[in-house]
């Protein structure tokens with residue numbers, strides 16, 4: 001009853017865009033479970049494939065698709081437990097290099113360092129920085145991640161910098177912070193027919209800062225690996241651009257069109273190109289309560 005009421009209010013409040021793609025990165029099992037239960041009561045869950053190519057006929061219901069990027073093992077296991085085991089369709093995007101090399105993306109390394117250290121941090125110049133309290137520490141971490149992300153420093157170099165920072169601060173990575181291995185993905189892929197595995201490129205580069213040939217080489221490599229491991233069903237190929245922002249995507253979406261049927265970004269893109277290669281997604285985080293998630297979905301449907 002309450003579910004039906006909220007569903008009706010949602011429909012009335014929502015803007016033009018009634019197909020919403022959610023994008024998760026790091027998430028706990030408990031939070032994901034809460035989100036899923038809410039979404040499945042209020043909206044209709046669809047595959048990303050169907051949202052890209054809606055079936056003929058008018059569709060008045062609000063559709064929501066679940067996607068996850070990067071696939072840090074712990075969050076990915078939560079995904080399998082909550083989403084796949086409940087037979088909910090979803091799409092996950094894997095950066096293949098990390099999967100093959102038992103490694104993780106630099107931002108996860110920074111998060112790990114700041115989880116372990118108490119109130120002092122050794123920076124890249126080997127200087128010791130002291131924090132007055134945990135809020136200041138969190139503020140510093142958030143700023144550092146933003147700075148690294150917005151900089152012209154390429155992913156591979158950021159990975160090296162963060163490997164050094166792990167060393168300087170005497171911190172080890174944990175297994176469940178690494179990107180999930182291909183054999184683990186393959187096992188789940190064979191078990192869950194509604195799980196779609198797609199490319200998050202090979203090396204997770206800031207695509208705007210590499211040459212056209214390098215972009216093509218990188219995505220070709222990732223597709224080759226996914227194909228060789230039998231991780232593609234007979235379905236559309238979708239690319240998830242690393243970092244997902246217009247600034248870091250640049251015009252690379254033009255260079256990948258021949259390899260993919262569609263592409264997804266994070267947030268909404270203002271780039272001028274085929275809409276199927278710039279599909280908007282709403283970022284959802286551990287800090288999102290049900291109420292906040294609901295408001296975010298409604299706001300996103302209006303956002304230009």
Ligand SMILES: [Zn+2]
Pocket residue numbers: 069070200204242243
């Ligand atoms: Zn990513």
